[in-house]
Amino acid sequence: MENSLREQSGVAVRHQCRAGVIIGATSGMAAGYVQANLVVLPQADAQDFVRFCVSNPKPCPILGLSEKGSPRIPSLGSDLDIRTDLPRYQVWKNGVLSEETSDITAFWREDLIAIAIGCSFSFEEALLVDGIPLRHITERRNVAMFKTSIPCQMAGRFGGNMVVSMRPLLAQDAIRAIQITSRMPAVHGAPIHMGNPALIGISNINTPDYGDAVSVLNDEIPVFWACGVTSQAAILEAKLDFAITHAPGAMLVTDRKNAEFTH
Amino acid sequence: MENSLREQSGVAVRHQCRAGVIIGATSGMAAGYVQANLVVLPQADAQDFVRFCVSNPKPCPILGLSEKGSPRIPSLGSDLDIRTDLPRYQVWKNGVLSEETSDITAFWREDLIAIAIGCSFSFEEALLVDGIPLRHITERRNVAMFKTSIPCQMAGRFGGNMVVSMRPLLAQDAIRAIQITSRMPAVHGAPIHMGNPALIGISNINTPDYGDAVSVLNDEIPVFWACGVTSQAAILEAKLDFAITHAPGAMLVTDRKNAEFTH
Numbered sequence: 001m002e003n004s005l006r007e008q009s010g011v012a013v014r015h016q017c018r019a020g021v022i023i024g025a026t027s028g029m030a031a032g033y034v035q036a037n038l039v040v041l042p043q044a045d046a047q048d049f050v051r052f053c054v055s056n057p058k059p060c061p062i063l064g065l066s067e068k069g070s071p072r073i074p075s076l077g078s079d080l081d082i083r084t085d086l087p088r089y090q091v092w093k094n095g096v097l098s099e100e101t102s103d104i105t106a107f108w109r110e111d112l113i114a115i116a117i118g119c120s121f122s123f124e125e126a127l128l129v130d131g132i133p134l135r136h137i138t139e140r141r142n143v144a145m146f147k148t149s150i151p152c153q154m155a156g157r158f159g160g161n162m163v164v165s166m167r168p169l170l171a172q173d174a175i176r177a178i179q180i181t182s183r184m185p186a187v188h189g190a191p192i193h194m195g196n197p198a199l200i201g202i203s204n205i206n207t208p209d210y211g212d213a214v215s216v217l218n219d220e221i222p223v224f225w226a227c228g229v230t231s232q233a234a235i236l237e238a239k240l241d242f243a244i245t246h247a248p249g250a251m252l253v254t255d256r257k258n259a260e261f262t263h
Numbered sequence: 264m265e266n267s268l269r270e271q272s273g274v275a276v277r278h279q280c281r282a283g284v285i286i287g288a289t290s291g292m293a294a295g296y297v298q299a300n301l302v303v304l305p306q307a308d309a310q311d312f313v314r315f316c317v318s319n320p321k322p323c324p325i326l327g328l329s330e331k332g333s334p335r336i337p338s339l340g341s342d343l344d345i346r347t348d349l350p351r352y353q354v355w356k357n358g359v360l361s362e363e364t365s366d367i368t369a370f371w372r373e374d375l376i377a378i379a380i381g382c383s384f385s386f387e388e389a390l391l392v393d394g395i396p397l398r399h400i401t402e403r404r405n406v407a408m409f410k411t412s413i414p415c416q417m418a419g420r421f422g423g424n425m426v427v428s429m430r431p432l433l434a435q436d437a438i439r440a441i442q443i444t445s446r447m448p449a450v451h452g453a454p455i456h457m458g459n460p461a462l463i464g465i466s467n468i469n470t471p472d473y474g475d476a477v478s479v480l481n482d483e484i485p486v487f488w489a490c491g492v493t494s495q496a497a498i499l500e501a502k503l504d505f506a507i508t509h510a511p512g513a514m515l516v517t518d519r520k521n522a523e524f525t526h
Contacts, residue, residue: 171458172455172456175456179441179453182441190438190442192438193435194437194484195484196482199482221457221458
């Protein structure tokens, strides 16, 4: 990625998404600005889904909500149009992926509600600023993510088990990472597990269900955070008539700063 | 221990120490009140020792200091006499234990300074209140403590390696314990290690250097906190002409509340 994209503001990145210039992953863009998972659902499903998120705030922290029919989320950015401002979307019909597109204007309806959900990019930035190395970033891979045996609270048709992201850390970095992420509850907060993966139903740490495998060294502890992919998995399992999500890695870049979400 | 002692105030416990009624361990007495390690040294050594504590705040957090020659530490209690208000003391001469006594009035000198150092009783209470079980308490043993390979910052003749206390915890309790103790820096704060004991120079988790062994179950992580015994070990290694400390477990009970030390 060009350095210029890292140094741009959230709204500048959105403008380039809107113009069709940025159509891929947003990792590393607009450093310091909050990026979010996007879910767009018809009103009835959206009500259940919001209840699902509220009941499972560690994997699915709600950062922003649109009014019914409105493609704006003013709390995340004044010059923000949900229909055009992400690089890439996935449109789901009858429970299966229908198409990928960089503009969902043609799919917009008056009964849709957009839900923005916190993303681990925010706390990863805080960890890196603190000097904690993250292997998947060093190795230029996606973070390793796993389905667990931890059930989510159900709401309507939304349920399933929690998905977690794993980062291998030295003990002292793990302690520090717990301190830092505990102060960021709006972007997944403290880890939900560390150590033995089998205790949360992960049989093989080398075969993630999403993302890429990263090595866990002898002196490291695998540390597990609740992951926003939990919401995507719940939507997939619910086999909805209609849903739109961001394409993997192609997030909503907002005007909010990660620093605002540290208490 | 009688329930009445648990429910008494710090000053009430001190009065009974002063009267010679309480002469043993103070664990569980005056619930909610801060207990402290005590070190009494001649001025020159005290200056170095205070510098040692300030340089090593995780094992040796200073809670109170007397003026030279004064047996009072008003910040820890108005009706407090260091010479009589602990159940039991150890008097050290020429680097070896000279005697144990329940009153050091006969040893008091105009050049002595008393230093009170934070103790893990404070954060253990916070963990128990949060519902985190502590095995050494359940099993009515002393906490397991170990010499580590982690060097302290030296000051004058005071140095040596850090001593840690170990508590086996389930992962979710360990995460919560890190959150809770991070907010209590004046009483050792966050753990300094967790997981593999060998990484901090502990070769056998079943043979502590101080206190009692406790079992670490398969689904538990050993969590290590810096321990005030570090200061006692440093004094022993310094082979001082003269020093007074509390006898093991027979702490200074203060008027301060543990809750005051949570930020």
